[in-house]
Amino acid sequence: MISVAFPRTVVRTGAALFALWALSFALSYVPLGPAALPVAIGIAAVKAALVVAFFMELLHGTLSMKLTLLAAGALLAFLIGLMVADIATREPPPLVPFGTHAGRPTADLPTR
């Protein structure tokens, strides 16, 4: 009866998810510095991929389903890509006296 409800795929996927869950929790006690967040998100991505492929059965899904998810993923990548581009290219506001432009004094103010 159990074998009917829990085919090997479900059991293995569940076991893999719990192994990764334990790994992620254990790694949170290891001082990884700035690598901690990318590592934790990387493990989460693997877990999400397992759920989507085997529990949600996208692996055996039709092309239309895969394209739907792909479109969402592409739009999300576009959104995050533009946000990263914005944040990475921001400069601190220039500290210049009021009434002047950065590095270029205006015509009506005396220059020093």
Place this chain on the structure above:
Amino acid sequence: MTAGAQLAADEVSSQGEVEELEGHFESLEQQAQAARLGMWVFLATEVLLFGAAFALFISYQVHYPGAFRQSIEHNAKVLGTVNTGVLLTSSTLVAGAVHALRGGNRRWSSWLLAGTIGLAFVFLGIKATEYAKHFAEGIYPGGAGHFFVEHHERGTAEFWTLYYLMTGLHAVHVTIGIGVLGVLLVKIVRGRIGKLSAHKLEVGAIYWHLVDVIWIFLWPLFYLA
């Protein structure tokens, strides 16, 4: 379609369950496929909704890594981790329920589905405990509460506001999931959904797995990294 042809197109299982073919579909398989695709299209919109919130979190995290680090250390790590285990278990159970129903085992499927719903309530209970703990500490959304008088470093209020926004939005999804799976459970118990219409449970289960996937990403962001 004539009544005779309609009867031929509908399928009747040995347990008396009837899966009706709607007039605008050519076959039951096509009908099931349309239901699955509909859920995937909905999930695509959910990915964008939560994706935007995740992008916002990451951009604040990049700006204020110190405040985010301290806030994560202050968060209820054990409760969050237990809740992750609860959702992973519930996802495994509902995947089992789908397979059981496909195999014609309605009884076993109902038990597994009931277990899934029970774990969803456990999740919400733990979440409520967590919120109560933070409220008692004076942490409210928008930087309100006495906690922020001592912890006024830029980024702290942003972290806790995003925490309430994103986990709250997720909790709404869990609540909806309880409703969806509850209706399916009643229909399975009453024999309205069985082997022939297993795709209906499948569609509900796919939604539940999405709720699990979202939490899989929320957990490291707010409790671990």
